[in-house]
Amino acid sequence: MVAKIPKPGEDCIDILNLVLGERVKFRKFYGRIAPALSAQYLLYDKQKGCPSRMPPLVLRNYVDSETEIEPRKKSLIGLYAPKKEKYPFNELEKLRKKNKLLACPVCGEPGRPRTLDHCLPKTTYPEFAINLLNLVPACDWCQGEKLADYKNAAGSRSFIHPYFDDVNRPLYTISLAKPYLTPVISLKVNTNLSKELQVLVASHLKGVDFWERFKEYFESSYQGIIRIASSARAGGQITVTEAIRSSYLLTVEKGINCWDAVLYRSILDDDDVLDFLENGKLSIFP
Incomplete structure (x- = not known):
């Protein structure tokens, strides 16, 4: 983000x-x-x-x-x-x-x-x-x-300001629910942020219509992760977790909250999803 x-x-x-x-x-x-x-x-x-x-x-x-x-x-x-x-x-x-x-x-x-x-x-x-x-x-x-939206009911900014706000840290996480081959996703603002920043992040996400846009992006991006996992398992040189971590390190250079970095980081933090990618069935075909 x-x-x-x-x-x-x-x-x-x-x-x-x-x-x-x-x-x-x-x-x-x-x-x-x-x-x-x-x-x-x-x-x-x-x-x-x-x-x-x-x-x-x-x-x-x-x-x-x-x-x-x-x-x-x-x-x-x-x-x-x-x-x-x-x-x-x-x-x-x-x-x-x-x-x-x-x-x-x-x-x-x-x-x-x-x-x-x-x-x-x-x-x-x-x-x-x-x-x-x-x-x-x-x-x-x-x-x-x-457009012309800019403040909340209290008169403060309803959006994060990229020049002033300390937001170069993970702001939110994507959770994946079964079936992991075609997961249902949800979003959670990170609770280790200050309460003030949590409120601002939530307001910002809503104001830029983030969630609807990200869900569409996720559908194609997750298929790329399935391909990474399939290639790692077929090659046998590195684990799926190592392959995903390598991809994360490449994308995080664009920004710690860029969409790909958020997706890779969310998967790396989820042991159940990683286990599926390491050992589960990665295709809908027999």
Whole structure:
């Protein structure tokens, strides 16, 4: 699933100032709001992206009339779609296309994420439309599932933040129930996590529609595990457990909570499943 990843290398406020320095249209508005934007960026970092005690800026405080509010909000959001020669085009492209990730840090699905998710939605927080700390590489599915959802009833984040949360450890386990050739699976958030993190992980999983996606992925991935076990048993050079452990060590490089790593680790922790893979019938055919 989710992984803690390094923050963007560029200073967010430096990038903001470069962007504002290029603005010609609405210069009066940007001159007024610039100090508040910088302060809000600092607060975002201090709050670790949590919306509690960080309400959106009231744009009415920086315009001359009510009619200006919506156009200026659209202008702030529009900073996220710069022309190639403008800031922060290159910085966004680096996060989007050159992130060097091997799995989505929001859900753990294998493959390099090619879109950016606004952790706090730009429709609610237009001031964070180009805050690099608010932009996380994500797969298309995660971005589509999250949309503008971002907080729980208490006003705190309902999603894990890959730049701030300490989540580079196993967060959940998949349990397999008989028949082990075509098992029924269930998910359990690891109880060795703090209660606060357990609640956040559960909320995050639900918010990105993790379970329905993983169940579909499991069907094909488990057949690969059956093939690994069959090959190990036929070859006789290594045990099935050793073969699965080797596969786990390869996949965990993508992230400790990437989907394959979770599946291999869950099997390695289940003696009954391992016994089946070592000694059971691995085919539906006689």
